[in-house]
Amino acid sequence: MLSPLSNRTYRHLFGAQVVALAGTGLLTVALGLLAYDLAGADAGAVLGTALAIKMVAYVGIAPVVGAFADRLPRRAFLVATDLVRAAVALCLPFVTEPWQVYLLVFVLQSASAAFTPTFQATIPDVLPDETEYTKALSLARLAYDLESLASPALAAALLAVVSYHDLFAGTMIGFMGSALMVVTARLPDPKAVDHRGGIHDRITRGIRIYLKTPRLLGLLALNGAVAAAGAMVIVNTVVLVRGTLGGTDSDVAAVLAAYGAGSMAVAFLLPRLLERLSTRRVMLAGGWLLAVGTLVMAAILGGGGLPAHLPAALPSLLPVWFVLGAANSAVLTPSGRLLRRSAHSEDRPAVFAAQFALSHACWLVAYPLAGWLGSGAGLAAAFAVLGTLAATSVALAARLWPTGDPVEVEHVHGPLGHEHLHVHDEHHQHGHEGWEGPEPHAHPHRHGPIRHTHALVIDRHHSEWPRGG
Missing domain, CATH: 1.20.1250.20 (MFS general substrate transporter like domains)
Known part of the structure; x- marks a missing residue:
């Protein structure tokens, strides 16, 4: 590694x-x-x-x-x-x-x-x-x-x-x-990019690419699951350990260390694991573990199954936090692979920025929800609601992210006329009058209809993801 x-x-x-x-x-x-x-x-x-x-x-x-x-x-x-x-x-x-x-x-x-x-x-x-x-x-x-x-x-x-x-x-x-x-x-x-359009078009480009790519829609839903489970860990670990179980600051650190240890264990295993299993399977499995771990805590707390004192509670608490940390890493660590696959190099900063903004929007919702529910309705209810939210998010991800998710997709281009920087390639075969200058150059041109297969990303020539792709 x-x-x-x-x-x-x-x-x-x-x-x-x-x-x-x-x-x-x-x-x-x-x-x-x-x-x-x-x-x-x-x-x-x-x-x-x-x-x-x-x-x-x-x-x-x-x-x-x-x-x-x-x-x-x-x-x-x-x-x-x-x-x-x-x-x-x-x-x-x-x-x-x-x-x-x-x-x-x-x-x-x-x-x-x-x-x-x-x-x-x-x-x-x-x-x-x-x-x-x-x-x-x-x-x-x-x-x-x-x-x-x-x-x-x-x-x-x-x-x-x-x-x-x-x-x-x-x-x-x-x-x-x-x-x-x-x-x-x-x-x-x-790379130098010629993006025609105004400021609004440039600012929203990354988010438009993100929201039109099925695998990234699945990633967005998984971001919701990560935020739901993670907010309970970050916001309410101290409440559970110090308030409910009467532990110390060192006990809080020990429980959070179990979460970190789970995350690191999976980070070590992922390079080899992803050689054998698809990214989709690994990330969805991590999402389901996040939901299950959070709901298990809801069941334990709701059923009175957690001992009232910390030393007796640790055998139940530490494994759950370890699993939640491992599941968090299984979802987040491979996400860069999806972003890399889903944009040309010149569009990657915008797409990574979209992931950064959208994932933190999920946290912006989950943080106060975990805090308000924990203090108002109790920790068992908070774990139940956030666990249900995580499970719903993973189910949505499985639906939005197509099984198989091939890199190369057969698709049809309809006729299209526009202007942008280009070189003559499979998309650009047209005559010149001599004034257009050396390639890459920009001038109005028209694309005829074509059916072909190649690694597909949303860009100027592919404004929508093909149905069934």
Whole structure:
């Protein structure tokens, strides 16, 4: 699984991801302590608002950036967003009011919404071989999981010798380190694209490609299942362990560690597993496990099957969290393969941005739903509702994502007239008058009707997915 690291460019990008994640982990801890300093007992409201602002930034900013990412030099753009995030981290220790936190969080998360999809869309160009790219996806998942486990421990060790304000300096160093790793990598620039149409057309291009591709519609439904089950883990683990079972902060960390361990175990297995099983089968299986694990917790809590004290409850709790973590990884880790298959390289930034925005829109719904139901109706009811939502989402995914899902699809083009950059290929066979210039060139031209088979993606020549394809 480590073979992608032999590629110098990917090795630098992976290093950038790791150090940026370490900085982000320190930021999470420091923000919680800052919120408590500013608001005391109302710190939860401050953090909740900051989390909502983060999701709004992700949903709103990513498609806009994805629309114009093909016009920007990737390396300079990624470095600039890292520097913005570092500058915000440097400002955070000096805030004195919650509104200042909200403003800075919005700026920082807007920069993250610009950085992450562009970064993700670069990896398929650096690693064009699907096997190597699959291994890179697993490495990325391991990095995320290790960050979730290691960052709290690192923060705790640092807090033993420094104040929490110094954690923001660690965050800044993480983002500066990421910028340094990116600036030393040789990144392929996106291909020049001639997208006729206005700003609205460019901003919505990624989402239009996404919503017209059946396998990506299935991915969107699976995103709903991931958010439903994941929100219960993230929002209500502390409520269950501390409130219901009377555990400690260390117990919360141990239960979340089981979730991370499940995710890492699957990330290790996926490269070989995906050589034997289809991506669709693996991801749907992960989705069903998410739904089942969440509903099992509802049954345990509703039936009084969980012991009242934590030590006796752990044999029931830890396996469920391990399975939920494994299922989460089975769905999320291969998703990049679907995005890579579903767009031309020049459209990938927009499609990755669409995935980033739409998946976080699911979280924007699931987070408050998990919190409100957990506090208002009880944890058993919350697990039941979110588990049912996850199961419904997976069933919808199985229906939207066709069985087989071939790469090459036989389809018919009707007659079409338009203008765009092109070279003479199977789509473009027409006469010239001499003024059109060297290829690629743009001029009005017409396509006659044609039936053929090739790897199909939504683009200028394929505005709709063929029925039955």
